[in-house]
């Protein structure tokens with residue numbers, strides 16, 4: 001089983017010509033409210049990719065509609081607890097280039113206590129996967145206890161915060177980072193050459209499989225003596241929200257099926273290219289049949305091993 005200890009947000013999405021500037025009042029051209037949160041998006045992506053995922057999360061009582069949506073997609077929600085108080089939410093500006101700027105309110109995502117964490121970890125068996133992002137509290141405890149229980153940990157440190165460097169990252173099997181997250185972890189500039197970033201990360205975490213996502217520049221994978229690069233499909237981005245989450249969910253679902261890393265990367269990168277052509281977070285995550293059709297119909301990208 002793959003357990004996902006992850007955030008659930010209600011996303012408020014505003015389409016704007018440019019991100020609002022200090023002192024400016026800016027009218028948006030559209031507004032939508034959709035399911036989001038890096039955790040929920042990643043669970044949905046795993047389920048839409050055909051994987052088995054059980055979400056460990058918390059949600060405000062007023063938003064129980066989210067449970068129906070996750071369950072309908074095939075996510076096991078028996079461990080999503082409804083609590084008093086507000087759910088997490090995100091204010092998202094999406095500009096004409098499809099880029100986003102996000103303000104988060106953690107709400108229920110930061111309401112986990114020690115007893116709940118123990119109860120969750122107690123359900124897992126050695127060899128089960130645990131996926132985490134950086135939008136819930138008590139990550140260090142979860143990582144440490146999961147590792148001690150023999151779970152295989154995959155971590156996506158988004159959104160990057162100073163506290164990530166203090167986490168027991170060596171307890172992870174897999175780390176998904178974008179360029180900014182990688183640079184912050186090894187204290188280098190964001191525009192550092194990708195291979196220098198990978199080498200610095202490998203030096204810091206020699207036993208961790210590294211997946212470095214580079215947006216429209218593709219993705220790199222590094223583990224021990226193996227380094228791979230896969231370029232990205234050339235597509236026009238309408239909205240990049242949840243593209244990283246889609247990548248991770250599809251990668252994890254393929255990994256759960258025991259697929260080779262090359263296959264995981266191709267599938268994840270194609271799913272992500274489809275995601276950026278659609279608006280919103282959860283609604284933009286493609287289903288497996290769309291991804292398979294794109295893999296068959298789009299030009300095959302050349303993967304480099306170096």
Ligand SMILES: OC[C@H]1O[C@H](O)[C@H](O)[C@@H]1O
Nearest residue numbers: 009036037038090242281
């Ligand atoms: O990765 C996209 C997500 O980041 C924030 O968590 C938003 O909720 C959004 O759905």
